[in-house]
Amino acid sequence: MVHYYSADYVMPVTSSPIKNGVIAMDENGTVLGIYDNDSVPKNVEIERFKGVLIPGFINAHCHLELSHLLGKIPQKQGLVKFITEVMSNRGADEDIVYEAMVAADKVMYANGIQAVGDHVNSTVSAKVKEASKIAYHTFVEILGLREEEAIEKIDEAREIEFSFDSEHASITLHAPYSCSKVLFKAFKKSISDDNIISIHNQESEEENKLFRYKTGEFLDFYSQIGFPADDFKAQARNSIQTYMSYLPARNRVILVHNTYTSLKDLDFIRRMGRDVFLCLCPKANLYIEDALPKVSIFEQNASNIAIGTDSLASNDTLSILDELKVLHRHFPELDFNKTLKWATINGAKALSLDEGLGSLEVGKTPGLLLLKNMNHFKITDKVEMERIA
CATH class of the missing domain: 2.30.40.10 (Urease, subunit C, domain 1)
Known part of the structure; x- marks a missing residue:
């Protein structure tokens, strides 16, 4: 009919x-x-x-398996404290985690979300995704600061990846502050050209401080988790300008958050000539850092922009419309015709789902x-x- x-x-x-x-x-x-x-x-x-x-909307960045953390992480403490809180609170009864994911998946569909780029650290969300009306691309995160662990961490991620749809799953580095240079290089050698990368980028100024000056809260964080950062050297430039060259040149890269990405950083990304999408998660940025990316410079200097919600650990809703409302409230000069593309076809292209969605x-x-x-x-x-x- x-x-x-x-x-x-x-x-x-x-x-x-x-x-x-x-x-x-x-x-x-x-x-x-x-x-x-x-x-x-x-x-x-x-x-x-x-x-x-x-x-339907495309949610280019989420962490479904953190859905049980709704309302449990204090707001506006900064990224390093947020990460510490997530590490301390993410453990929970399997039934609670599963039920929270099922509820979040249903909420996203009701909120008009047709596809999601979802980051995982385990297989716990696989059954939810199999039964969902939403199309998921699953990004299995790799974290590893110790150089001797690099190959082991990649192998562990591969094992997790097997539990998800093989056509819509890939392994990815988590963030420049959570992965060693050796891990970046090993990752570059180990993936195929169709492996989409989705990496947290410049979500905090502390990340830039770490790479530029080797100062800031990440050094205290490393000390707390027992990681000696003695061999880390200041790069005299922001993080993206340091690690981008370590990523494989042929793979699509989704840079997520970009809260403290500058015009010089955007110019650097453009000059690299790579297939890069910039994903904005405005509500999460306000929740964690009480800051937003400089959207006006993104609009003028980056055509491939997508929208994400991040997780319920850093948001009180999973709604792309709510993310658009925040963007348009803070940047009233934005054109809806353009931001609608960010929320639909651009996200679909970023996730290689544009043949049927967006x-x-x-x-x-x-x-x-x-x-x-x-x-x-x-x-x-x-x-x-x-x-x-």
Whole structure:
């Protein structure tokens, strides 16, 4: 059976908005046709809505297995203290962890999220993902500061990766402050060209201090976990300008957070000529560091921007619409046509899911959402979302 949906505007994302547009979908949610008001097939029943129809959102960064930490980590303490709190609190009864993940997965789908780039440290989320309506790409994180552990850590990640969908899973380094130079080099040799990398980048100024001057809170953190940082040398430049050259040149890289990424850093990334996406997680940035990336310079100097929610350890919702509201509230000059691409097709491309998701195009199964209470394509706190398909 074919369903026809219309609204004040249909926004395919990869083409111009259509006033009073109509979209045809089959019962599986596959797009069969997109029409302006004059080209709709005759004698069909059209369900009409007031608002804007868009494809489902893509959450480019999450940690589903931390869902049980909702409300347990204090806010605005900075990244190093946040990491310490997560390490202390993440252990919990398996049933509690599982139930929290199931609930978070359902909430994300209800919030219009069609796909998720999810970071894991274990196999605990595999069953949830198998039963989910959401498409997941799973990133198995590798952490290892001790040089002698590098190969072992990669092998452990490979074992975890086997529990997830082989077409939509990859191993990835966690962050520059949690991986040794030897691990970076071993990782570079061990992965194939289609292995997508998703790495936490410049989430705190402490990361830049560590790499630039070998000072700051990370040195205290290393001392607490018993890691001697004697061999670490100051690089006199920000972290991204240090570790990017250690990553394989042919692989897509998603840089996540980028809260303290500068214009010089963006220029460095651009000059590297690599396939890089920059994922922004504004609510988590405010939760952890009480700071936001300099979005205006990102908009002007980086075309491949995506949106993520991070986890319920660092957020009180898992909603891409809420992330957009924060962005538009703090940066009112942003154009919704552009940020909608960040929240949909760009995330799908980052996760290599754009063949079927991220835009309203014939043959895709992208989900269909209705944004209500929009005036002049402006995202405000009054905007609400309803899942149509």
